[in-house]
Amino acid sequence: MSVFVRRVLPPILVGIVSLLGWELAVRLGRIAPYILPAPSAIWHELVVQRANVWEAALASGMNALIGLIAGSVLGVLAAMAASRVRVLSEVSVPFAAVLNALPIIALAPILNNMFDSTSSVPRRIVTAIIVFFPVFLNTLRGLREVNPVHRELMDSYAAGSWTFARKVRLPGALPFVFTGLRQASSLAVIAAVVAEYFGGLQDGLGSRITSAAAFTAYPRAWAFVVGACLLGLVFYLTTLIVERLAMPWNTRLLT
Amino acid sequence: MSAVSVSGVSKVFNQGRTDEVTALSDVDLTVADGEFVSLIGPSGCGKSTLLRLVADLIPPTAGTVAVAGQPAAVARRKQEYGIAFQQAGLFEWRTVVRNVELPLELRGISRDDRRKRAMEMLELVGLTDFTGHYPAQLSGGMQQRVAIARALAVSPPLLLMDEPFGALDEMTRERLQGELLAICAKTNTSTVFVTHSISEAVFLSDRVVVMSPRPGRITAALDIDLPARDDAVRQSAAYFDAITSVRKALRG
Numbered sequence: 189m190s191v192f193v194r195r196v197l198p199p200i201l202v203g204i205v206s207l208l209g210w211e212l213a214v215r216l217g218r219i220a221p222y223i224l225p226a227p228s229a230i231w232h233e234l235v236v237q238r239a240n241v242w243e244a245a246l247a248s249g250m251n252a253l254i255g256l257i258a259g260s261v262l263g264v265l266a267a268m269a270a271s272r273v274r275v276l277s278e279v280s281v282p283f284a285a286v287l288n289a290l291p292i293i294a295l296a297p298i299l300n301n302m303f304d305s306t307s308s309v310p311r312r313i314v315t316a317i318i319v320f321f322p323v324f325l326n327t328l329r330g331l332r333e334v335n336p337v338h339r340e341l342m343d344s345y346a347a348g349s350w351t352f353a354r355k356v357r358l359p360g361a362l363p364f365v366f367t368g369l370r371q372a373s374s375l376a377v378i379a380a381v382v383a384e385y386f387g388g389l390q391d392g393l394g395s396r397i398t399s400a401a402a403f404t405a406y407p408r409a410w411a412f413v414v415g416a417c418l419l420g421l422v423f424y425l426t427t428l429i430v431e432r433l434a435m436p437w438n439t440r441l442l443t
Numbered sequence: 444m445s446a447v448s449v450s451g452v453s454k455v456f457n458q459g460r461t462d463e464v465t466a467l468s469d470v471d472l473t474v475a476d477g478e479f480v481s482l483i484g485p486s487g488c489g490k491s492t493l494l495r496l497v498a499d500l501i502p503p504t505a506g507t508v509a510v511a512g513q514p515a516a517v518a519r520r521k522q523e524y525g526i527a528f529q530q531a532g533l534f535e536w537r538t539v540v541r542n543v544e545l546p547l548e549l550r551g552i553s554r555d556d557r558r559k560r561a562m563e564m565l566e567l568v569g570l571t572d573f574t575g576h577y578p579a580q581l582s583g584g585m586q587q588r589v590a591i592a593r594a595l596a597v598s599p600p601l602l603l604m605d606e607p608f609g610a611l612d613e614m615t616r617e618r619l620q621g622e623l624l625a626i627c628a629k630t631n632t633s634t635v636f637v638t639h640s641i642s643e644a645v646f647l648s649d650r651v652v653v654m655s656p657r658p659g660r661i662t663a664a665l666d667i668d669l670p671a672r673d674d675a676v677r678q679s680a681a682y683f684d685a686i687t688s689v690r691k692a693l694r695g
Contacts (some may be wrong), residue, residue, distance in 0.1 A: 337530050
């Protein structure tokens with residue numbers, strides 16, 4: 189009960205109060221809907237459009253999920269390969285950091301031209317590339333950071349390098365992998381939605397947002413934005429749950 | 444045959460570079476079977492380096508190290524010793540019992556046998572109620588007991604310990620000292636124990652080896668003859684006399 193009062197209630201209260209404030213500001217301040225529609229109007233559209241929002245969220249979510257999985261698998265594999273070769277890992281870290289700072293999303297229109305206009309592949313590729321970097325960088329850091337006591341213990345057991353990787357390096361890197369995955373899960377949704385702004389197949393949340401805005405249906409555009417927020421939240425929370433399941437020893441999670 | 448035989452060993456780190464350090468210079472040390480030897484000295488005297496040489500975690504620059512009559516490298520590959528450090532160094536993703544099982548696992552011992560053996564070891568250190576816990580759920584003293592159980596799991600003839608109780612409070616430390624002596628007596632294990640506590644060295648050891656820094660070398664070896672090794676002896680004149688003589692040796 190006290191946990192509920194102290195930790196769950198305050199954010200809910202803040203949320204309700206800010207929604208009320210928003211509604212009042214729009215109504216009393218007579219703010220034009222193209223600047224900011226009232227939450228009640230957005231909610232109304234969300235209810236009316238729920239089937240469309242759901243379908244668009246499924247389409248964008250599928251792109252984000254495939255990109256997330258592909259980018260993460262590649263990121264982990266690349267980090268494992270790079271960690272085996274000292275020179276490679278030292279060279280690849282600054283290189284990856286620089287690439288990570290580039291607006292990779294800007295590749296979307298170029299990729300769109302490489303594929304069919306009805307293809308979802310370019311979005312998935314952009315998402316995978318964006319996901320790759322945080323996963324790669326964090327995993328590599330985890331693989332390189334080995335507790336020196338663990339190293340000496342495994343030496344004293346005369347463990348070979350493969351045994352060492354399997355029993356110490358990989359499980360020890362898991363918390364780092366998940367730090368990368370948490371960043372990547374939010375990025376994947378952003379990338380999948382924003383990539384749709386650059387044309388291509390019109391089936392996801394991003395394309396619905398642009399088309400609603402183009403028809404000056406602002407509350408409808410906002411309803412799809414809310415859908416995108418919820419999708420991002422689902423991805424993030426799912427990652428947290430997977431993390432909890434993958435690392436039962438980490439008791440400080442989800443608190 | 445002695446448990447450990449170190450002869451003419453020197454260790455130079457970063458040899459030939461400007462930051463060259465002579466950690467050990469011409470050290471000879473023999474540990475008899477079943478003997479408990481402590482290495483004591485100020486920081487930088489090379490006591491931990493000496494222990495790592497015996498463990499074959501680092502190679503000597505000169506001289507030879509033998510464990511149970513064979514070269515240290517061979518002894519390491521045959522897991523002839525168990526080792527524990529100041530940090531428990533438990534694998535946080537493994538439960539307590541699976542931590543103790545790890546050295547057995549690497550020896551290719553069957554699942555049932557290693558579980559049985561690990562449970563025996565945990566009983567020895569009094570942690571049977573915590574076998575399914577993760578290390579993060581244990582106190583520092585309990586973690587250190589798991590580390591000792593793990594070091595003993597392969598029934599090594601030799602136990603190497605590098606300030607294993609250094610990070611613990613005095614109460615826990617004294618209790619674990621008693622437990623360690625009981626375990627060593629029961630299993631007839633030879634022990635090399637690195638510490639910077641005079642009282643700890645005196646209470647535990649058959650022999651205290653005093654070292655001094657720059658360059659690290661052995662300056663004295665004192666036989667400790669106590670009537671018993673229980674809490675009562677900590678109040679005895681013999682105990683205090685031994686402490687005084689070790690302190691004198693440390694001051695040179």
